[in-house]
Amino acid sequence: MRNLALAVSALSLLAAGPALAQTGPMRDYPVVSPPPPNAVDLGAGVSQLPPGVVQLQPNMPGHRRFRPPQFPNAGWDSPLLPHGERDYDRYLVEYWKVPFLAPDAKNPEADGQEQRGYVAPEPWIAKVERSRATPDQEALMERRMAFITREVLNAVPLRNLHGASVEPELTITGYGQQYGAQGDGVMRGKILLQFRLISPSTGHNQRMPNGTIKSSYFGPAIRIDLNPDYISCVAPTDVSPAEVQCEDGDHRLIIATDRQLVEARGTSSSPTRGIVKAGYADGRPANDLRALFIWHDRNNNASSQISQGRMHPNDALGRVIGAVNLIDWHDLLRRAGEVQ
Amino acid sequence: MSRIALLAPIVPVLAAAVLTSAAAGSARAQAYDPYGPRVPDAGATPRDVSAVTPLIGVFDGTPRYALHPTPYARSDAGQSGLLEFNHQDYLPLDFGRGAPEFVTEHGRYPVPFHYLVKYWETWPNAREREGHVPMLGEFFTAIRNHSQVTPPAAVKAVLDRQAERLSRAALAYPFIQRSEGVITYPALEYQSSTDPSGEQVWGFTLSIVMAYLGSSPSDPVQLPSGRWTANPTEGTGISICSNCYDQLHLPGGRYRGMQFNNVDRVLVDTIAAPLWISRYRGGQGEQIKNPELFEPGRPAGEIQLLTLTFPFDVGQGALAPDTARARALAIAWLTDWKALVNEVNGPNAPRAD
Numbered sequence: 076m077r078n079l080a081l082a083v084s085a086l087s088l089l090a091a092g093p094a095l096a097q098t099g100p101m102r103d104y105p106v107v108s109p110p111p112p113n114a115v116d117l118g119a120g121v122s123q124l125p126p127g128v129v130q131l132q133p134n135m136p137g138h139r140r141f142r143p144p145q146f147p148n149a150g151w152d153s154p155l156l157p158h159g160e161r162d163y164d165r166y167l168v169e170y171w172k173v174p175f176l177a178p179d180a181k182n183p184e185a186d187g188q189e190q191r192g193y194v195a196p197e198p199w200i201a202k203v204e205r206s207r208a209t210p211d212q213e214a215l216m217e218r219r220m221a222f223i224t225r226e227v228l229n230a231v232p233l234r235n236l237h238g239a240s241v242e243p244e245l246t247i248t249g250y251g252q253q254y255g256a257q258g259d260g261v262m263r264g265k266i267l268l269q270f271r272l273i274s275p276s277t278g279h280n281q282r283m284p285n286g287t288i289k290s291s292y293f294g295p296a297i298r299i300d301l302n303p304d305y306i307s308c309v310a311p312t313d314v315s316p317a318e319v320q321c322e323d324g325d326h327r328l329i330i331a332t333d334r335q336l337v338e339a340r341g342t343s344s345s346p347t348r349g350i351v352k353a354g355y356a357d358g359r360p361a362n363d364l365r366a367l368f369i370w371h372d373r374n375n376n377a378s379s380q381i382s383q384g385r386m387h388p389n390d391a392l393g394r395v396i397g398a399v400n401l402i403d404w405h406d407l408l409r410r411a412g413e414v415q
Numbered sequence: 416m417s418r419i420a421l422l423a424p425i426v427p428v429l430a431a432a433v434l435t436s437a438a439a440g441s442a443r444a445q446a447y448d449p450y451g452p453r454v455p456d457a458g459a460t461p462r463d464v465s466a467v468t469p470l471i472g473v474f475d476g477t478p479r480y481a482l483h484p485t486p487y488a489r490s491d492a493g494q495s496g497l498l499e500f501n502h503q504d505y506l507p508l509d510f511g512r513g514a515p516e517f518v519t520e521h522g523r524y525p526v527p528f529h530y531l532v533k534y535w536e537t538w539p540n541a542r543e544r545e546g547h548v549p550m551l552g553e554f555f556t557a558i559r560n561h562s563q564v565t566p567p568a569a570v571k572a573v574l575d576r577q578a579e580r581l582s583r584a585a586l587a588y589p590f591i592q593r594s595e596g597v598i599t600y601p602a603l604e605y606q607s608s609t610d611p612s613g614e615q616v617w618g619f620t621l622s623i624v625m626a627y628l629g630s631s632p633s634d635p636v637q638l639p640s641g642r643w644t645a646n647p648t649e650g651t652g653i654s655i656c657s658n659c660y661d662q663l664h665l666p667g668g669r670y671r672g673m674q675f676n677n678v679d680r681v682l683v684d685t686i687a688a689p690l691w692i693s694r695y696r697g698g699q700g701e702q703i704k705n706p707e708l709f710e711p712g713r714p715a716g717e718i719q720l721l722t723l724t725f726p727f728d729v730g731q732g733a734l735a736p737d738t739a740r741a742r743a744l745a746i747a748w749l750t751d752w753k754a755l756v757n758e759v760n761g762p763n764a765p766r767a768d
Contacts, residue, residue: 190450200697200699201697202694202695202697202699202700203695203696203697204694204695204696205694205695205696205706213696246695253706254611254612254613254706254707255611273450275449275450276449279453280449280450281450281452282448282450282451288450
């Protein structure tokens with residue numbers, strides 16, 4: 076089955092080779108991959124499938140709501156992942172490697188996507204929990220977190236932000252409690268990049284003095300946990316000893332320690348990965364960055380747009396997916412650890 | 416074709432109209448910017464208080480108002496005839512927008528129970544509504560001690576003296592001594608409280624219990640004194656907690672000069688340090704209780720923090736003033752707890768706020 080899937084993948088890559096590479100304005104691309112032979116369009120509300128049959132999905136040719144993708148190798152033509160699922164995000168990542176659309180391109184389906192978004196300038200004042208950490212430890216952690224935030228916001232998909240605004244939120248959790256538990260002596264922190272969509276009819280929109288728009292409508296978020304003591308990791312993939320990905324890369328743990336930090340948990344049918352807290356008991360300085368957990372969310376409507384290959388890369392979620400996949404997190408973690 | 420011909424003579428008129436409307440339209444288009452500043456709301460229309468139920472007279476210290484002419488004010492408060500009702504909104508005149516406001520982070524809100532406090536402030540000797548047959552329950556001033564813990568003897572003496580003074584003040588009201596429909600008695604429990612930084616203080620919980628005669632499984636019995644007794648299972652009242660860290664609420668507004676958690680609690684403190692601090696060191700985040708709340712070095716048992724819980728639910732202005740809940744609520748707000756705390760703490764203690 077897996078061989079078959081790989082063969083299909085190779086076929087689709089051949090069919091949509093470099094000749095189809097897109098450089099101009101967005102247009103529709105025909106889907107060349109056939110839907111599964113046993114797929115049937117059962118209509119809405121059918122929960123019990125007949126045996127030997129799979130549901131025809133809206134991104135498969137022949138579905139009543141099918142719309143062709145707007146990028147080559149997108150939608151149902153997306154390359155296959157090792158476990159047989161299609162990598163629907165791939166076209167967004169490929170786009171952001173070489174972006175060619177104007178950043179202020181009008182998108183008739185998303186008013187406000189052409190507007191420059193407000194990005195709160197530095198300094199980003201961190202919120203510091205009342206923990207047992209010393210002011211020096213907190214100050215160094217804040218510098219390292221600001222470095223990571225700066226690098227992430229400088230990634231190509233987020234550099235010239237349009238269609239969304241963001242105010243980075245840095246929280247230094249420290250360790251232990253001011254009056255109470257001592258903690259394990261490992262500094263922890265969280266970076267939240269909550270993107271807020273610019274939509275003229277939704278929420279509060281405010282034009283800032285530099286012409287950018289500060290908005291309030293909830294969009295996707297990039298969350299970065301430094302030295303996490305808990306991770307949410309469904310459907311894990313052990314990419315390497317130094318990286319675990321969950322949910323096809325929506326959550327990923329970057330490890331910069333030789334000690335065992337991750338262990339298998341859950342059941343054989345629903346495996347997860349958990350943090351081994353003893354992995355932090357290495358006697359290194361509190362501020363050393365041993366691990367970094369990056370995760371982002373997506374909503375269902377956006378997911379269906381992506382699986383059809385029709386989400387505009389300038390959409391906030393398109394930018395988030397591009398940034399999370401294009402940043403070299405191992406290198407970023409190493410360089411952040413060198414900040415003094 | 417003929418329609419176009421017919422229209423031809425009015426085309427210049429139309430064009431002129433289009434021109435003028437285009438000018439007005441462009442002004443409007445200029446004024447409208449989806450990303451521009453927002454136009455503030457006009458605000459609510461003022462309340463019409465021109466028509467209210469008239470006062471028929473005061474009988475035996477009790478006011479009697481005419482009932483509202485429509486069936487819309489049939490709440491218990493409306494039926495009681497003890498309150499001035501507004502014709503426009505069928506609510507007590509001193510309820511809702513007629514009440515003083517307290518300020519929260521989300522805006523200004525009227526104190527919901529103001530009309531009851533004002534009623535008992537104005538008519539402290541009032542009886543019940545017209546036609547009501549009073550059933551006055553037993554009234555005790557002796558404090559029932561239900562304590563599970565025993566403080567050191569010196570501390571116990573201080574706590575007893577404090578509880579005695581507060582209890583005497585709470586029971587001094589004629590509308591409480593009347594004890595209509597309830598058995599009234601004070602109850603006391605000592606306790607010690609420790610804040611997260613480890614500072615331990617002694618305090619007490621003093622309850623003014625008003626137990627409903629009607630909740631007794633056996634029928635009430637009339638005593639030779641004329642008062643009624645029973646074995647009530649339910650009741651209302653107020654609960655006064657001295658030096659209770661757990662009872663400290665989050666910051667709220669003020670009513671009648673006293674700190675108020677905006678729901679059900681009065682707060683009096685004699686603490687110089689802030690009662691609440693920000694969750695994060697830099698001042699961001701929500702307010703949390705100060706973990707170093709209690710001041711070391713204060714005399715044992717001195718009231719640093721006094722929290723008073725009262726029955727707050729007035730059912731959108733439907734609670735009538737001659738109910739036990741309304742009387743309990745009136746104790747909470749008619750008593751000057753700050754002066755009482757200053758009195759029991761002595762002249763050398765920090766002043767109450």
